[in-house]
Amino acid sequence: MTTIVTDNCKNCRFTDCVTVCPVACFHYDDEMLYIDPDTCIDCSACIPECPVQAIFEGDDIPEDQEHWVEINAEKSAALPVCEEQMEPLPGAEERKAALGF
Amino acid sequence: MANLGTQENPLLVAIVGSGPSGFYAAEALIKSDINVKVDVLERLPSPYGLVRSGVAPDHQKLKQVIALYQKTAESPDFNLIANVNVGTDISIEELCQSHHAVIITSGAETDRKLGVPGEDLNGSYTATEFVGWYNGHPDYRNREFDLSHDVAVIIGQGNVAADVSRILSKTVDELKHTDIAQHALDVLAESKIKEIHVIGRRGPAQAKFTPKELREFGELADCNSVVRAEDLILNPESETELQEKSNIASKKIYDQFCEFSKREIDIGKSKNCFFQFLMGPKELIGSTKLEKIILEKNQLSGEAFKQSARGTEETIELEAGILFRSIGYRGVPIANIPFNDSWGTIPNEKGRITDNNGSNIPQLYTAGWIKRGPSGIIGTNRACSVETVECLLEDIAKLDSETNKAGAKAIYTILDRKNIRHICYDDWKKIDKKEIERGKLKGKPREKYTYIDEMLSELK
Ligand SMILES: Cc1cc2nc3c(=O)[nH]c(=O)nc-3n(C[C@H](O)[C@H](O)[C@H](O)COP(=O)(O)OP(=O)(O)OC[C@H]3O[C@@H](n4cnc5c(N)ncnc54)[C@H](O)[C@@H]3O)c2cc1C
Ligand SMILES: NC(=O)c1ccc[n+]([C@@H]2O[C@H](COP(=O)([O-])OP(=O)(O)OC[C@H]3O[C@@H](n4cnc5c(N)ncnc54)[C@H](OP(=O)(O)O)[C@@H]3O)[C@@H](O)[C@H]2O)c1
Ligand code: SF4
Numbered sequence: 001m002t003t004i005v006t007d008n009c010k011n012c013r014f015t016d017c018v019t020v021c022p023v024a025c026f027h028y029d030d031e032m033l034y035i036d037p038d039t040c041i042d043c044s045a046c047i048p049e050c051p052v053q054a055i056f057e058g059d060d061i062p063e064d065q066e067h068w069v070e071i072n073a074e075k076s077a078a079l080p081v082c083e084e085q086m087e088p089l090p091g092a093e094e095r096k097a098a099l100g101f
Numbered sequence: 102m103a104n105l106g107t108q109e110n111p112l113l114v115a116i117v118g119s120g121p122s123g124f125y126a127a128e129a130l131i132k133s134d135i136n137v138k139v140d141v142l143e144r145l146p147s148p149y150g151l152v153r154s155g156v157a158p159d160h161q162k163l164k165q166v167i168a169l170y171q172k173t174a175e176s177p178d179f180n181l182i183a184n185v186n187v188g189t190d191i192s193i194e195e196l197c198q199s200h201h202a203v204i205i206t207s208g209a210e211t212d213r214k215l216g217v218p219g220e221d222l223n224g225s226y227t228a229t230e231f232v233g234w235y236n237g238h239p240d241y242r243n244r245e246f247d248l249s250h251d252v253a254v255i256i257g258q259g260n261v262a263a264d265v266s267r268i269l270s271k272t273v274d275e276l277k278h279t280d281i282a283q284h285a286l287d288v289l290a291e292s293k294i295k296e297i298h299v300i301g302r303r304g305p306a307q308a309k310f311t312p313k314e315l316r317e318f319g320e321l322a323d324c325n326s327v328v329r330a331e332d333l334i335l336n337p338e339s340e341t342e343l344q345e346k347s348n349i350a351s352k353k354i355y356d357q358f359c360e361f362s363k364r365e366i367d368i369g370k371s372k373n374c375f376f377q378f379l380m381g382p383k384e385l386i387g388s389t390k391l392e393k394i395i396l397e398k399n400q401l402s403g404e405a406f407k408q409s410a411r412g413t414e415e416t417i418e419l420e421a422g423i424l425f426r427s428i429g430y431r432g433v434p435i436a437n438i439p440f441n442d443s444w445g446t447i448p449n450e451k452g453r454i455t456d457n458n459g460s461n462i463p464q465l466y467t468a469g470w471i472k473r474g475p476s477g478i479i480g481t482n483r484a485c486s487v488e489t490v491e492c493l494l495e496d497i498a499k500l501d502s503e504t505n506k507a508g509a510k511a512i513y514t515i516l517d518r519k520n521i522r523h524i525c526y527d528d529w530k531k532i533d534k535k536e537i538e539r540g541k542l543k544g545k546p547r548e549k550y551t552y553i554d555e556m557l558s559e560l561k
């Protein structure tokens with residue numbers, strides 16, 4: 001079982017997910033967030049918080065998003081932890097609207 | 102006088118309850134840029150609240166959250182004072198004397214009642230006591246559950262109802278390598294239950310399970326999950342609810358029910374778990390013990406997302422010897438702290454405890470289930486405790502900056518005077534180690550001590 005961040009988070013990074021993560025396992029770069037699979041306890045708390053439905057867990061990961069499992073593992077290992085809510089990236093609201101949310 | 106929160110005059114905070122919200126509050130205080138000393142009081146010898154005594158034994162991965170709490174506990178600014186009940190062993194007034202601020206994070210330890218005749222019959226149990234029992238909570242150690250009937254009914258369709266139903270549906274083999282208490286495993290091994298009915302008062306579009314929890318019912322070794330296709334017909338308002346993009350969790354739940362309804366019943370499996378909707382118990386009947394349940398069929402009324410269940414007067418009878426109500430937890434009042442009896446919570450504004458007139462009471466704060474009510478998962482309490490700690494730190498100038506507050510020392514003096522045995526985090530670590538050793542022998546992550554005396558005697 002793994003929980004991952006996917007495409008929709010790109011250029012949006014609302015970080016609502018971060019505030020409810022019980023183990024602080026989100027990591028970030030300039031574009032989006034990634035989940036560290038070794039720390040994540042698969043509690044699903046972050047999933048309903050994401051306004052653009054970017055987060056999926058285990059058996060629920062759509063087939064066309066499965067490559068994100070590896071990306072989350074790799075990226076999170078090298079990036080800093082995001083423990084607190086950050087400002088959304090500029091244009092986040094527009095991106096959210098464009099995604100239909 | 103040195104300002105409060107400096108090295109010479111650290112902010113002294115007492116936290117009541119060592120569940121997730123207590124630990125997240127302690128963490129937020131310790132990580133803040135002021136000097137603090139945090140004393141966490143816990144009524145049991147064991148910390149971690151419902152992570153230890155609520156989270157299901159077959160969900161071990163979630164319990165890894167404890168590693169983070171252990172990190173907090175190792176901080177030199179953290180101190181655990183366990184086996185002490187605030188309100189009886191020591192009063193809130195005494196904590197307000199010894200500390201600058203008190204945060205109450207005592208959770209929701211009791212349960213809501215159905216309010217129907219027969220509710221207190223033998224055989225009618227609460228999810229709260231059953232969960233406490235299988236998780237080895239000392240309060241419920243000696244409860245007896247008679248599982249010698251064919252039919253068990255669970256009222257409610259939240260995640261706790263899912264936990265209870267799943268534990269009843271699983272085989273001993275599926276449970277024996279978890280940290281389930283041995284006394285519970287022994288009773289479950291003798292269970293005669295063949296049918297489990299999980300009954301919701303509203304429809305399949307309003308069930309409160311989370312998708313992952315419901316999906317697990319499709320993977321049970323010896324139990325079919327059954328939904329009747331005709332029960333999945335939706336009214337227009339429920340259709341609207343499921344079409345709403347943000348309501349994706351309910352859509353997934355509904356799709357899972359549809360998937361169950363299409364499955365052939367595997368007659369090789371010895372148990373069946375039926376999910377049923379739009380029904381509620383009207384009366385529980387039995388001479389000395391529960392024998393049957395009168396269920397009233399419900400109808401939904403109201404607009405989409407605000408639909409409530411209403412009885413139709415049409416009833417059906419279900420013969421059942423066991424019923425668990427799983428319709429929500431409820432907070433317990435603490436002496437001399439305001440309490441909202443209808444919600445079972447402490448009245449507060451963003452975590453600042455308020456009196457009957459809505460004014461803030463100095464020094465008193467709250468977080469977690471006792472602040473918000475009994476909903477939300479472990480992580481929800483993190484944001485909740487952070488909010489409370491932010492308020493506390495904003496108020497720091499208003500808090501009494503007396504330097505001669507004695508903190509933990511004053512608490513120990515009071516407890517010792519009353520001859521109350523209290524234990525610290527290092528003591529708990531010894532008990533913890535013993536539990537893990539005991540578990541190893543059986544291939545379990547731990548074998549819990551289920552009597553307080555047993556835990557304390559390990560420390561001699
Ligand atoms: C059956 C069940 C299963 C759950 N499973 C999951 C799950 O799988 N995943 C998930 O994310 N969430 C789960 N949850 C939710 C999660 O457990 C809660 O969100 C969380 O525990 C609430 O934290 P809390 O600190 O407010 O309360 P609690 O965890 O209840 O902690 C309160 C603490 O205060 C102590 N206390 C109470 N009164 C006093 C007093 N007077 N003096 C001193 N100490 C006192 C109690 O002993 C306890 O240790 C579950 C909840 C239940 C009921
Ligand atoms: N694995 C996990 O992540 C996990 C496990 C356990 C618990 N938890 C969390 O802990 C919290 C508490 O869970 P919970 O299951 O106790 O509460 P819950 O999710 O609020 O579910 C309560 C259920 O009881 C029903 N109910 C309430 N009053 C009723 C009444 N008078 N008659 C009949 N039915 C009634 C509700 O129906 P209505 O919808 O009609 O009100 C609902 O189906 C939740 O946030 C839950 O997600 C999480
Ligand atoms: S809430 Fe969603 S969009 Fe925002 S940072 Fe988290 S995953 Fe990305």
Ligand code: SF4
Pocket residue numbers: 003020021022023024025026035039040041042043044045046047480
């Ligand atoms: S599933 Fe839970 S632990 Fe994992 S990233 Fe989401 S909130 Fe954090």
